[in-house]
Amino acid sequence: MxxxxxxxxxxxxxxxxxxxxxxxxxxxxxxTVAGVVRPLYLPGPHTIAQLLADERQTMVTGVGxxxxxxxxxxxxxxxxxxxxxxxxxxxxxxxxxxxxxxxxLKPVPPLALTAFAILWFGTGLTGIxxxxxxxxxxxxxxxxxEAIRNVSPIYLWAGAALGASQGVVYRRIILPAVLPGIIGAxxxxxxxxxxxxxxxxxxxxxxxxxxxxxxxxxxxRTNVLFAAIICTIATTLLIDFLLARALHRLxxxxx
Amino acid sequence: xxxxxxxxxxxxxxxxxxxLWWLAASYRWVPYLTGPGEVLGVFRSEISELxxxxxxxxxxxxxxxxxxxxxxxxxxxAMGWKPYLRAALGPLVHxxxxxxxxxxxxxxxxxxxxxxxxxxxxxxxxxFFILVVVTLEAIENVPSIYLWAGAALGASRGHVYWxxxxxAVVPSIIGGLRVAITFAFPLTVAAEMMGAQRGQGYxxxxxxxxxxxxxxxxxxxxxxxxxxxxDALVRAMDRYVTAWSExxx
Numbered sequence: 001m002x003x004x005x006x007x008x009x010x011x012x013x014x015x016x017x018x019x020x021x022x023x024x025x026x027x028x029x030x031x032t033v034a035g036v037v038r039p040l041y042l043p044g045p046h047t048i049a050q051l052l053a054d055e056r057q058t059m060v061t062g063v064g065x066x067x068x069x070x071x072x073x074x075x076x077x078x079x080x081x082x083x084x085x086x087x088x089x090x091x092x093x094x095x096x097x098x099x100x101x102x103x104x105l106k107p108v109p110p111l112a113l114t115a116f117a118i119l120w121f122g123t124g125l126t127g128i129x130x131x132x133x134x135x136x137x138x139x140x141x142x143x144x145x146e147a148i149r150n151v152s153p154i155y156l157w158a159g160a161a162l163g164a165s166q167g168v169v170y171r172r173i174i175l176p177a178v179l180p181g182i183i184g185a186x187x188x189x190x191x192x193x194x195x196x197x198x199x200x201x202x203x204x205x206x207x208x209x210x211x212x213x214x215x216x217x218x219x220x221r222t223n224v225l226f227a228a229i230i231c232t233i234a235t236t237l238l239i240d241f242l243l244a245r246a247l248h249r250l251x252x253x254x255x
Numbered sequence: 256x257x258x259x260x261x262x263x264x265x266x267x268x269x270x271x272x273x274x275l276w277w278l279a280a281s282y283r284w285v286p287y288l289t290g291p292g293e294v295l296g297v298f299r300s301e302i303s304e305l306x307x308x309x310x311x312x313x314x315x316x317x318x319x320x321x322x323x324x325x326x327x328x329x330x331x332x333a334m335g336w337k338p339y340l341r342a343a344l345g346p347l348v349h350x351x352x353x354x355x356x357x358x359x360x361x362x363x364x365x366x367x368x369x370x371x372x373x374x375x376x377x378x379x380x381x382x383f384f385i386l387v388v389v390t391l392e393a394i395e396n397v398p399s400i401y402l403w404a405g406a407a408l409g410a411s412r413g414h415v416y417w418x419x420x421x422x423a424v425v426p427s428i429i430g431g432l433r434v435a436i437t438f439a440f441p442l443t444v445a446a447e448m449m450g451a452q453r454g455q456g457y458x459x460x461x462x463x464x465x466x467x468x469x470x471x472x473x474x475x476x477x478x479x480x481x482x483x484x485x486d487a488l489v490r491a492m493d494r495y496v497t498a499w500s501e502x503x504x
Contacts, residue, residue, distance in 0.1 A: 013338065013341075017343065017345060020343045024347065041365070041366060092261075096261045101269065101272060104272075107479050107483050107486070109440070111444060112455075114445075114448075119287045119466070120286075198355060199445055202360075202361075217362075232355050236355060
């Protein structure tokens, strides 16, 4: 009896969820078709779908460029961050030197630093990825340090008792133990890198989604703007999904 | 390594950074660099202009943060109270959440022009989603044992909600507020860089166009100050409001 009631309950809730999403789409369509809002401000879902189909090529290339740039910044920054954090936990001298620098530089907002990127690094790939790399670096240094501190000392004692050298302890004990702790940081870093890449592309990113967005705005092609936003949402979802899957595989051993 | 050695290395590295900056600027190792002296000079001569733009940014960021935080806390609380509301709003929230905020800048410029409204709403959307995610998760993670204890002691549903669930999610909400407010200022500046007539971001982009490095650094330092100060403020509030919690800080 109760189980039946519970499934009915779940079903009703699913139905509500679906109908709300459908209602929003229908309302959007009707409002634009009826001419309540000018297409300049809100193009209908059908015109956006049409545009996505017609300019598939441009959109895919744009997303490709942006993702490529984002990944370069993310990879460089992340690896550097993890490396420096490991070095700082390896040697107290490195920690004493690096830590105050990180503390001082941490609160400087990367979004504002994008203003310097082009002046310092030009409009090439370096200029576009530099700030993303920096932001990912800071996030990962801090979180990896924290995660290393949280590695249970029992693992280290066990390693030492079994005669592992410091290098082996790092590779075989600390790194695997730290991974679960930095998953959250990696996901934050990806989003940050994506935002930063787009912001730089607004000014200097020929070909990327940021460029498409700003072109849509300047030429008042609102459906391009919306299509590009939909592409970024899809990309974010895909990246987050892939990252979660990859990380899940890496930390499977845990439970 | 002793404590003094630790301090010496720390102080040395910070001093090293300053000296390196000064050397790189005075000997022009890097094109477009400015020294600490020039930045200080800007603070002395342009202080009224700098504060003017900073105030504009603060007003926008706080207005957007307040708006977004209010709805970002109220709506998840309502969703936790009424399962049907949760079913209705949940999918909408999850569909809209992954939008990278920066992509909304051109859209809001188109919709609301380059006045205050677009920037305030952008920050509101940003703060809203941070708090929605945090609050929803916190409500789900309230230990069931609290709820059982409440039910066993005969508490009504409303009583459980307001006396058990609500206090239990406050620490997480404050964590969300911290993230949101430290993000509110840079987000405002990012929006202002793309289109505004006042504010730190507007000033910053003007100075980029005129290659005024010292002024750029000065305004970014002020922005950093805002971030640090607001973070400290929320942390102080946290210590006061959640003094009861066992969480280590």
